[in-house]
Amino acid sequence: MKVVGFSGFSGSGKTTLVEQVIGHLRLAGQRVSVVKHAHHAFDIDHPGKDSWRHREAGAFEVVIASNRRLAKIREYESPVEPTVHQLIAELYECDWVLVEGFKSSEIPKVEVWRAAAAKPAQYLTDPHVVAIATDSAAQLPAPTALPLLDLNDAAAVAAWLLSTASRYDYVSPLYDEGAAADAGRGAVEAAGRGRAAAGD
Numbered sequence: 001m002k003v004v005g006f007s008g009f010s011g012s013g014k015t016t017l018v019e020q021v022i023g024h025l026r027l028a029g030q031r032v033s034v035v036k037h038a039h040h041a042f043d044i045d046h047p048g049k050d051s052w053r054h055r056e057a058g059a060f061e062v063v064i065a066s067n068r069r070l071a072k073i074r075e076y077e078s079p080v081e082p083t084v085h086q087l088i089a090e091l092y093e094c095d096w097v098l099v100e101g102f103k104s105s106e107i108p109k110v111e112v113w114r115a116a117a118a119k120p121a122q123y124l125t126d127p128h129v130v131a132i133a134t135d136s137a138a139q140l141p142a143p144t145a146l147p148l149l150d151l152n153d154a155a156a157v158a159a160w161l162l163s164t165a166s167r168y169d170y171v172s173p174l175y176d177e178g179a180a181a182d183a184g185r186g187a188v189e190a191a192g193r194g195r196a197a198a199g200d
Contacts, residue, residue: 002168003088004161005099007129008112009119013151017112017133018100020154021161028162030095035087037101045073085174096161097170108168112151115139130167133157 084105115136123129131147
């Protein structure tokens with residue numbers, strides 16, 4: 001499995017680029033999954049629906065499935081910030097995982113940078129940035145030897161990823177000396193500690 005991050009400040013165009021890269025990787029015959037960092041209040045469930053009622057009743061996890069899709073919702077009893085590795089461990093086998101957000105994670109990242117956004121550049125201090133996708137290369141705050149990718153040419157970004165694919169081979173730090181860990185083990189354990197702290 002290959003893992004690569006797309007990092008950048010809000011308004012830089014990360015989501016649009018990731019969306020388009022997914023399409024081009026799919027056209028190349030790749031199975032692609034996404035891990036995305038969200039704001040703390042996000043939800044995919046709707047009040048009144050069966051799954052929402054189960055969560056409200058106190059279920060720790062609810063799995064909803066049909067013959068078309070599956071979703072799992074985990075409700076933490078106290079705030080928990082899963083790592084990118086714990087979230088990747090939740091995924092079914094695929095060729096590529098595109099990670100949107102998680103700027104501080106120690107995975108290879110393509111920085112998405114626009115001069116018009118007037119935000120600092122990450123590549124200056126982050127050794128995990130492997131390329132910069134930008135529409136304003138001439139305005140980068142400092143020269144760099146990193147590959148410069150055209151933010152407006154997702155096909156070229158996908159082609160570059162495929163041409164350098166071996167550098168994104170993923171080995172999870174959650175697996176100790178090859179022993180298989182349960183998917184999401186760390187996040188589940190953290191949630192369990194939260195329950196214990198709450199007196200459950």
